[in-house]
Amino acid sequence: MKLICLEKLSVPAEQKKVNEDELYFSESVAFVLDGATGLGEPLIQNEESDASWFVRNLKSFLKSRITDDEPVEESLFYAVKKTKNLFNAITSKYNVKKFQIPSSGLILVHLNNHTLNIHRLGDCEIYCLLEDGKIWKFPNSPLESFDNHSISLLQKEIASGKPFPEARKAIASTLRRTRSMMNSPGGYSALSPDLKYTEYLETKKIDAKSVSKILLCSDGFSISFKQYGICKVEEILSKSGPSLKQIINEIRKIENDDKSLLKHPRLKPQDDATAMIIEVAKPF
Numbered sequence: 001m002k003l004i005c006l007e008k009l010s011v012p013a014e015q016k017k018v019n020e021d022e023l024y025f026s027e028s029v030a031f032v033l034d035g036a037t038g039l040g041e042p043l044i045q046n047e048e049s050d051a052s053w054f055v056r057n058l059k060s061f062l063k064s065r066i067t068d069d070e071p072v073e074e075s076l077f078y079a080v081k082k083t084k085n086l087f088n089a090i091t092s093k094y095n096v097k098k099f100q101i102p103s104s105g106l107i108l109v110h111l112n113n114h115t116l117n118i119h120r121l122g123d124c125e126i127y128c129l130l131e132d133g134k135i136w137k138f139p140n141s142p143l144e145s146f147d148n149h150s151i152s153l154l155q156k157e158i159a160s161g162k163p164f165p166e167a168r169k170a171i172a173s174t175l176r177r178t179r180s181m182m183n184s185p186g187g188y189s190a191l192s193p194d195l196k197y198t199e200y201l202e203t204k205k206i207d208a209k210s211v212s213k214i215l216l217c218s219d220g221f222s223i224s225f226k227q228y229g230i231c232k233v234e235e236i237l238s239k240s241g242p243s244l245k246q247i248i249n250e251i252r253k254i255e256n257d258d259k260s261l262l263k264h265p266r267l268k269p270q271d272d273a274t275a276m277i278i279e280v281a282k283p284f
Contacts, residue, residue: 001208002027003111004279009244013220013270014252018048021218021274022055029066031108032274033058034124034218036190039176040100043091054102057083058191072110072117077198080191087193099179103192105143107216111208111280120202121189123147125222127215128206129237136211138202143188146178151265158261164269213237214278220271221248227264228254237277248273 005025012019020035035051047053061079066072087101105122118126123141130136150171157167181187189200215236221244224230230250235241242250251273258264 001111001114001283002281003030003109003214004281005030006213006277006279007244008276009248010272010274011248012272013268014256015270016272018052019272020049020051020055021220021272022059023216023274023276024059024063025276025278026066028068028111029072029108030214030216030276030278031062031106032124032216032218032276033191034105034122034220034272034274036103036105036179038100038102039172039179040097043094043096043100043102044087050102051104054083054087054193055104057086058104068112072108072112073119073201073203076106076108076119077195080193080195080197084193084195097180098182099176101192103179103182103190105218106191109214109216109278114208116206116208116211116214116280118204118206121191121197121200123188123219125215125217125219127233127237128211129213129215129234130210131212132210135233135237136206138204141188143190146181146188147267150174150178151267154267155262155265164261168268208280209282211280214280215275216278217275218272220273221251221275223266223271224248224251224273227266230254244275244277247275 010021010023022033024031033055035055037049037051042050044050044053058079061082065075065078105124107124107126108119110117120138123143128136153171154167157170182190183196183200191197224247255270
């Protein structure tokens with residue numbers, strides 16, 4: 001058995017210079033990283049963002065370590081530890097607070113011995129189309145509830161007449177409190193330059209023979225069907241569904257037509273959008 005990538009795409013928000021998402025694919029491993037820059041002054045010099053530095057290094061260390069001879073959890077631990085050591089060396093002169101550090105969501109699938117080992121942190125998504133036509137996914141991430149609370153506060157600020165930059169500043173304390181709850185009881189999970197993520201890593205094992213196709217994506221893409229109503233997951237995974245490029249183009253059109261953020265409430269005008277469609281190829 002092997003994984004076959006049918007389509008993959010990662011597109012940054014139009015107003016940004018850098019993509020803070022990353023993706024990777026091989027015949028046995030695929031993953032999406034959704035980076036988030038810390039809520040403070042940049043800590044890493046000569047980089048477009050701390051988050052892009054973080055996910056780029058995570059991806060590099062992880063892909064260099066992945067092998068069928070080692071559990072993917074160990075490869076991930078290695079990558080996070082190496083990135084942590086780099087980050088600590090760069091920022092050792094700073095008194096870094098938790099809300100300042102870059103972080104990342106993760107969705108990862110590893111095909112090993114006819115089993116799909118699936119791991120998640122944060123609000124990246126996986127949708128497995130089963131052979132019986134049903135869809136399997138993880139439950140909603142706790143991060144969604146925190147984000148929805150922040151979005152409701154942001155909406156009130158925008159509705160009062162504040163432009164987006166001022167409205168965002170008005171809820172900065174709430175955003176920082178949420179970020180400080182990363183990888184802590186009652187909070188949410190994420191990759192960051194420490195090893196606490198291991199306590200919060202969501203894991204699921206599925207018989208690969210029962211899975212037909214898989215959609216991996218960041219929340220900047222899943223907003224297309226979770227909020228915007230552009231399409232359904234079943235359509236994306238069907239033979240006649242829209243392409244990832246068509247979906248992301250429609251995401252951008254909706255967001256550009258709603259610059260006030262009032263028709264479609266969200267935390268930012270646009271987000272990086274990343275998705276990958278995979279087929280689970282089975283031997284005859």
